[in-house]
Amino acid sequence: MAEIVLKTENLGISFGALKAVHDVSLEIEKGKLTTILGPNGAGKTTFFNLVSGLLKPTTGKIYFKGTDVTHLSPIKRVEAGMGRSFQLTNVFPTLTTYENIRLAAQSHQKVGYKIFTNHMKYKEVNLKTEEILERVLLKKKKDTLACDLTHGEQRKLELGMVLALDPEVLLLDEPTAGMAIEEVPAMIDIIRETHTMGTTVVLIEHKMDMVKILSDRLVILVNGAVIADGDPKSVSEDPEVLKAYLGGGVLDEVTA
Ligand SMILES: Nc1ncnc2c1ncn2[C@@H]1O[C@H](COP(=O)(O)OP(=O)(O)OP(=O)(O)O)[C@@H](O)[C@H]1O
Ligand SMILES: [Mg+2]
Numbered sequence: 001m002a003e004i005v006l007k008t009e010n011l012g013i014s015f016g017a018l019k020a021v022h023d024v025s026l027e028i029e030k031g032k033l034t035t036i037l038g039p040n041g042a043g044k045t046t047f048f049n050l051v052s053g054l055l056k057p058t059t060g061k062i063y064f065k066g067t068d069v070t071h072l073s074p075i076k077r078v079e080a081g082m083g084r085s086f087q088l089t090n091v092f093p094t095l096t097t098y099e100n101i102r103l104a105a106q107s108h109q110k111v112g113y114k115i116f117t118n119h120m121k122y123k124e125v126n127l128k129t130e131e132i133l134e135r136v137l138l139k140k141k142k143d144t145l146a147c148d149l150t151h152g153e154q155r156k157l158e159l160g161m162v163l164a165l166d167p168e169v170l171l172l173d174e175p176t177a178g179m180a181i182e183e184v185p186a187m188i189d190i191i192r193e194t195h196t197m198g199t200t201v202v203l204i205e206h207k208m209d210m211v212k213i214l215s216d217r218l219v220i221l222v223n224g225a226v227i228a229d230g231d232p233k234s235v236s237e238d239p240e241v242l243k244a245y246l247g248g249g250v251l252d253e254v255t256a
Contacts, residue, residue, distance in 0.1 A: 011060035083167025152183030
């Protein structure tokens, strides 16, 4: 039986009268790439905010590798192996690409700037930084300030910073949002490669064409609740799903 690495049980949060996430029970299998799709305002980012600990749920529980992490801080969840990217890019703009990734790698290896820190540890951090630069296809931009990168490159850098933490589960919130169309295939390749290397990926995405190729499973969220869950082909042909998207006015994204 497949190992469940992440599990939510009746997870929910209300903002006043709005049930932004409502009774979501999901089991995420180790090594699989699961995509969460849904119209604007469906609760996708809020779901990630709950799972990663930025928001406290009104109802339900979250389990990570079998442990109840519902009340664990976001940092403790990262330390336990949860990596998360944001819908809006989060990088240090006045540091170079290399420095941004090195900082993440360093925090993971718990290397401070102490006089007596083992020299080998610095070497490991530098090697890790080089490895990640290669993985996110930014080697040529290593000395460029993050603020001078294109939007697509900044998103790759952000992903690199998350990968430098060696996450077991990667939560990616619209990693291609706002990217120039020609930058999208490289990002897809990086995600696919990460998945192939064994990382469990949970992706939020709008681009159905991209999602269909990449995903093992699609979960459709509408008004905070799961309305369909299964293999990409059957879910994308589900009449309920098509109706929900028609209602949201985004059928093109489903059939694209
Ligand atoms: N902190 C908050 N306080 C009040 N309402 C919120 C808060 N965060 C989100 N919401 C509301 O919850 C609903 C779900 O928002 P969320 O950002 O999770 O949607 P989404 O599916 O990620 O949408 P998009 O595709 O546009 O990114 C929206 O109606 C939003 O306005
Ligand atoms: Mg969102």
